[in-house]
Amino acid sequence: MSKSTIILSTLLLSNTIGVMAQEKNEKPNIVFVLADDMGIGDVGCYGQKKIKTPNIDKLAEQGLLFTNHYCGSTVSAPSRCSLLTGKHTGHAYIRGNKGADSAEGHFDLHLPANETTVAEILKEKGYATMCVGKWGLGGPKTTGSPINKGFDYFFGYLNQGAAHRYYPEYLYENEKKVMLNKKVYSHFLIMEKGLNFIREHSEQPFFAYFAITPPHADLDYPNLSEYENEFPETPFINKNPNGGFKTQMKPKAAYASMVSEIDKNVGQIIELLKEKGIWENTIFIFSSDNGVHRVGGHDPDFFNSNGPFRGYKRDLYEGGVRAPFIINWPDVIKTKRTTDHITTFWDFLPTVAEIVGAAPIKDTDGISYLSLLTEKGPKPQNHEYIYYEFYEQGGKQSILKDGWKLIRLNMSKPEKLKEELYYLPNDIGEENNLIRQKPQKAAELRKLAMSAHTHSKHFNWKIRK
Structure with missing residues (x-):
């Protein structure tokens, strides 16, 4: 197929999606749930046998499951940068977990003003935009603060180092501290804020980015009853008086509980979308930011957390960079499908741009996978590498x-x-x-x-x- 034919077909496909949206007089909502350090093998639809994930599995049963999807990096900050800016780590501004000082204190290296994010593209198209959970791309009053990168609302951890603790002193709402005094399990409050955003903006198109922190260590969950006596346990004892991950007497039960909590969250979001009558026209994406961790007492081999792949978080073997990736879009994806087409985090931005009819983004390494979702037009071009x-x-x-x-x-x-x-x-x-x-x-x-x-x-x- 010639390049001109591919371009023409892509334009026709984009126009078709635009006509569909105009006929319904609405643009699709976009919900992206990004788990933190969860392995591809931790989900039932990718082979998990010991941890229950019925809601995520149902997403796959009614949507499109990707079997060759690559995350942005093998650690958090660069992976999130890749997802939001559409660039691989050879071109991205943030290529590692790196701190930077600012007037407000020590935070993560911040995105510069000239880096365009998915949220900025969507905001220009009339979307309400939200990020809750872990940011890691710049502190308050910097060019990398989420409210300076296209997000109308943020709640959670601006500094990813602080996100190791589930009972923090404070979280940020936009750029203001909300004091919690180590008395609130942060993830529950983060989910509450995200669900409230959807309730408040259900009458307009929105982008809800749930960058949640489980199952990143600390292995810490308030109620282990679901898995408390399910597995042989080796207690993890923190012997570092100056830091490190918290002591957890039942790390397997804690990890499994955190993964199942994520699954419950997926169910909560879907239930709310259906309650508001907007589920059919919502693009729902589930993934994880990098390969599974093996710290704080987690035993990824016991759970087969990285599936058939070698390596873990911080490795460039497949286990460090493969990600679960599931898309559900009831208006468009009518039956269960699986694709082995190679896709990546840096494809998300051009895909979103095509969906909403934004001008093509030139400064990207990504390739839109919209035609995989619609089954209309030619398949996406293959990545050269x-x-x-x-x-x-x-x-x-x-x-x-x-x-x-x-x-x-x-x-x-x-x-x-x-x-x-x-x-x-x-x-x-x-x-x-x-x-x-x-x-x-x-x-x-x-x-x-x-x-x-x-x-x-x-x-x-x-x-x-």
Whole structure:
């Protein structure tokens, strides 16, 4: 199919969606539920056997389940940056968890004014916009504050480091502190604020971004009764008097309870949307920001949290960057479907832009997957490659192209540089390193990886090639 034909078909598809919206005199609401550090294997529809997730599973039963979806990064802040700005970590402004000082204190590195977010696009199209939960892209009175990045309302943790505690001293409502004095389980209040936003804006199109904090450690949940005696437990004891994750005597029960709480939240949102008569015209997305963690007592192998994939959070193996991804849109997706088309967090922005008829975004690495949802027009173009860079644990880089994946470790320690090469169609668990057998393929991918990396004043390696 020629490029001109693809462009024409895309325009026709966009026009069709616009006509559908005009006929109904309404634009689709968008709800995005983003779990924090939850593995792809923690959900029943992706194979989980020990933790109950009936509401999320029902989403998949009545919607579109993605089996090859990649998150924005292997840790929180850059993954969220990728989701909201449509860029992979070779081009994104925020490429790692990095602190920055401001007039209000020490927060996360903040997005600059010239970075456009999904919320800004939607706000220009008349959407009410909300983020509740964890932000991590800039503190109050900076260009990266959520209310300066297109969100009408924010409630939760501006600083992601504070989000390790579920009984915090305070949370932020927009840019003002709400004192909780360590007496309120934050997640319950965050969900209440998000649901209230939907109630208050159900008469207009809205974008409700639930960037919730479970099941990120601390492993902390007020009621473990559902799983309290279900699993053999190894208590996690915090021996660090100056910090660290809290002591949890039943970490498996706590983790399972937190995942099931997320599932209950999905049910709460859906019930409210149906009560308001807007469920049919709502695009509901469920995902997680990166691979599963293994801190604070969590045993991801016990739950098979990363499914068939190798690696965890902070790895660039598939287990660190694969994400559950489910979309339900009753007006458009009429029957259960599954797609193995490779999609990413940085595809979300161009997809949203096409749905609402915004001008095409030029400065993006993403490709709209709208036609996967509608089954109208050509399938989305394939990504030339899937690229990651990471700046912890010695520095890492990976690139995936045509099934071949190169991983480079110790990018900040040239004398210890290590490279691994895998062919995923035959080795999804990344067990057979082919770097010695395929030096030409490794060289090809190495060159491509470095071309995908642009200079950043905040994130740098010693290795330049």
